Amino acid sequence: MFTGIVEELGEIIDIDNLADSARLVIKGPVVTSDAGHGDSIAVNGVCLTVVEVRPDGAFTADVMAETLNRSSLGAIGVGSQVNLERAAAVNSRLGGHIVQGHVDGTGRVISRSPSEHWEVVRIALPSELSRYVVEKGSITVDGISLTVSGLGSGASEATGNGSGASEATGNGSGASEATGDWFEVSLIPTTLALTTLGRAAVGTPVNLEVDVIAKYVERLMSAR
Template sequence: MFTGIIESIGTIRDMQPIGGDMRLTIAIGKLDMRDVALGDSIAVNGVCLTAIAFDSSSFSADVSRETLSLTSLGELSRGSKVNLEKALTLQTRLGGHLVSGHVDGLGEIISRHDDARSVRFSIRAPDHLAKYISAKGSITVDGTSLTVNKVDGSTFELNIVPHTLEETIIADYRSGTQVNLEVDVIARYLERLLLGDEAAHSSTSGSNITEAFLAEHGFMK
């Protein structure tokens, strides 16, 4: 688990194809590796990866074909900047929100514009994730815990303050940039809980929760 508070901006040093997978070597920037052991988890742009080798300036991790196809990691190249965060401990301040490091889908930057000293971004999420995104709720974008300002269908807006722009790769986002999205885990568990006994039955059409379902169970008037 992670908090979504980025600890360092890293740089892709090497990408080595191995048997159809990819081994990444990442320069860690200011990330403190003194408490890292082999097998520990490090989030790279919000994707939980396992450190298989490391030294004081870099670490390596294997990335499966599935992860490459479902996240933006497959679009990286040597020199790409990435957000880095070590897995949380019981002593870690939970300054963001609970983040699993399991990407739910790819979003796309639709627009950006200055708003005083901050920058506002509009991001389009995949349609199947729209129901999990709510105004003033939490969402993880490339591993960064952020608060949703506004939602319109599958599009949501973020207001990024100067400190976050300086400490993450968000400052480099432009229209068309693809970003890893992870919705709030509480929303996912709540959806499953609302299904009650129906959760035990398989469904080929995705979630069984509809407006009719919510009305029948007293959640809508």
């Protein structure tokens, strides 16, 4: 289990593509400082198991075809930066929210609206995940625990919700196109500087994990 508080920006330094999987070599001196074989590390929100810790501060992890197909890791390349977080310790503070590292789907950055001290990022998400996303609730984007600051559906609503979409339309973000369901997150300077989402361009795919509690509640209610 994780909390969605990114510990460091790592780097993909090698990829060995196999028939039905891939072995990643990821540089992350902070997360490998006390890691060992079998430990869990979240890479852009995907829980991976450490195969080997190298002396140069890198670790290797195997990624199965299912994970490559269902997350943005399938399109990642050597030199890409990734968000890294070690599994939560039971005696530590829960700084974000309960994150499993099990990606529910991928979204796409559709606009960025900068302000003086923060930036609003709008992300399109699959319609089947929309029911789990609520305003002021939590969502994990590429392993980052974030609060949903706004949500909606379609370009007409996006233009008229006062969220800065009119500014986004003029910055090459494509905010005026039909986007379907979307949500917004407001990024503080720390998140902008220390995570991949701070520099993710419009069109960038991102891994999404919705709040697991919502899924359990839905399952329990449907059983009744």
